[in-house]
Amino acid sequence: MTRQYELLGASGARYRYLPLEEDRFLPSQAANFVIARVAKDGSASLIYAGETDNLANQAWRDTLAKARADFPGAKILTRLNVTRAIREAELGDLIEQHQPPMNR
Numbered sequence: 001m002t003r004q005y006e007l008l009g010a011s012g013a014r015y016r017y018l019p020l021e022e023d024r025f026l027p028s029q030a031a032n033f034v035i036a037r038v039a040k041d042g043s044a045s046l047i048y049a050g051e052t053d054n055l056a057n058q059a060w061r062d063t064l065a066k067a068r069a070d071f072p073g074a075k076i077l078t079r080l081n082v083t084r085a086i087r088e089a090e091l092g093d094l095i096e097q098h099q100p101p102m103n104r
Contacts, residue, residue: 002018002019003018003019003042004016004017004018005017005018005019005036005038005042005044005077007034007044007046007094007098008097009090009093009094009096009097010093010094010096010097011093013090013093015032015079015090015093015094016079017032017033017034017044017077017078017079018077018078018079019038019075019076019077019078020033020055020075020076020077020078022076025056026055026056026058027055027056027080028054028055028056029054029055029056029080029082030051030052030053030054030055030080030081030082030083030084030087031051031052031055031078031079031080031081031087032049032050032051032078032079032081032087032090032091032094033049033050033051033052033055033060033076033077033078033079034046034047034048034049034050034076034077034094034100035047035048035049035050035060035063035064035067035071035074035075035076035077035100035102036074036075036077037071037073037074037075038075038077044077045098046094046098046100047067047070047071047074047100047101047102048063048067048100048101048102048103049091049094049095049098049100049103050063050091051081051087051088051090051091053084055078055080060076063102064076066102067102
């Protein structure tokens with residue numbers, strides 16, 4: 001079973017993210033994603049938070065490469081979300097709570 005990572009937003013909402021298998025076929029779905037340092041205890045320290053209309057277009061790859069230059073071993077975690085309003089609200093909630101360095 002794939003490990004889920006629970007991320008807390010500033011609102012108190014909890015969001016469950018899954019690791020993205022970078023080399024597998026990706027769905028053409030909208031999603032929120034975070035790039036994070038993941039600890040063995042299941043905690044995640046956010047480096048960047050973003051959202052996309054289409055996970056399969058892989059626009060996140062450049063950001064992941066930049067993150068790994070400064071944070072080797074960084075992982076990408078995703079959460080599928082259909083509507084833009086939900087993605088944008090979740091993104092703002094996570095950025096407010098975690099202040100990821102690449103979102104500053």
